Amino acid sequence: MAEEKVNVLIVEDESIVALDLASGLERDGYHIAGIADNAEEAQQLFNENDIDIVLMDVNIIGDKDGIDTATEILKQKAVPIIYLTAFTDSATIDRIKQTHPAAFLSKPYNLTNVRIAIDLAVNNFAVSREQAPTGKIIPLDKDTSRNTASPEREMILRMNDHIFVKSNYAFVKLKLNDLLYIETDNNYTSIITTDKKFLLRLSLNQLLEKINYRALVRIHRSYAVNINAIQSFNEQEIEINQQHLPIGRNYKEEFLKHFDFS
Numbered sequence: 001m002a003e004e005k006v007n008v009l010i011v012e013d014e015s016i017v018a019l020d021l022a023s024g025l026e027r028d029g030y031h032i033a034g035i036a037d038n039a040e041e042a043q044q045l046f047n048e049n050d051i052d053i054v055l056m057d058v059n060i061i062g063d064k065d066g067i068d069t070a071t072e073i074l075k076q077k078a079v080p081i082i083y084l085t086a087f088t089d090s091a092t093i094d095r096i097k098q099t100h101p102a103a104f105l106s107k108p109y110n111l112t113n114v115r116i117a118i119d120l121a122v123n124n125f126a127v128s129r130e131q132a133p134t135g136k137i138i139p140l141d142k143d144t145s146r147n148t149a150s151p152e153r154e155m156i157l158r159m160n161d162h163i164f165v166k167s168n169y170a171f172v173k174l175k176l177n178d179l180l181y182i183e184t185d186n187n188y189t190s191i192i193t194t195d196k197k198f199l200l201r202l203s204l205n206q207l208l209e210k211i212n213y214r215a216l217v218r219i220h221r222s223y224a225v226n227i228n229a230i231q232s233f234n235e236q237e238i239e240i241n242q243q244h245l246p247i248g249r250n251y252k253e254e255f256l257k258h259f260d261f262s
Contacts (some may be wrong), residue, residue, distance in 0.1 A: 029170035039064035196251035
């Protein structure tokens with residue numbers, strides 16, 4: 001499948017709260033990789049799963065609290081951490097700051113607040129890694145006058161060999177190599193996978209520059225294709241997933257350079 005759900009790890013010692021949160025996020029399209037109520041279990045789940053976001057309660061079972069656990073987790077892999085806590089004293093906040101969290105929620109919270117926190121977490125995490133070779137943020141249009149049916153206006157986040165595209169309440173995780181082609185119509189660009197289409201307010205040039213994925217090759221003023229997904233081609237067109245896309249005269253020579261005809 002081209003589309004993957006974003007993996008969320010919940011670390012929370014109140015089981016009813018954790019299950020309710022997990023249920024709400026799953027309805028929104030996220031995948032709950034696991035629920036833990038202590039540091040050891042949290043680290044085990046983190047190591048056994050490809051976690052994208054951690055929701056971390058500060059007060060958990062055992063000698064290590066959530067801040068200690070987050071510190072250990074971040075030594076394994078940098079991921080956005082969202083803290084969930086009823087403790088807002090200065091000492092706790094100072095300790096939390098040392099782990100550079102992506103977002104913070106004071107209990108009690110509701111699902112809407114968690115959704116907002118996840119958006120902030122992804123955004124803040126992307127910004128903090130914007131200059132890193134493995135991470136890049138692609139800011140899009142900020143026109144708030146469009147409704148929820150409008151093209152995605154938040155962002156595309158590239159991390160390693162994946163991009164995260166905002167769809168409804170959740171971020172959808174896509175492998176770059178699973179993208180089939182990109183099609184543009186004026187200022188709107190569609191990312192096409194085998195079973196999904198994501199409409200963005202972004203030009204094709206901007207998208208190709210920001211994603212910076214070498215397998216995406218421009219073949220026409222309106223199309224770029226993943227050369228790994230090509231089924232067949234001739235001098236006039238390319239076939240991908242039973243779709244026939246034209247090869248523009250000005251792009252033919254550059255396209256053919258990607259193949260060794262010797």
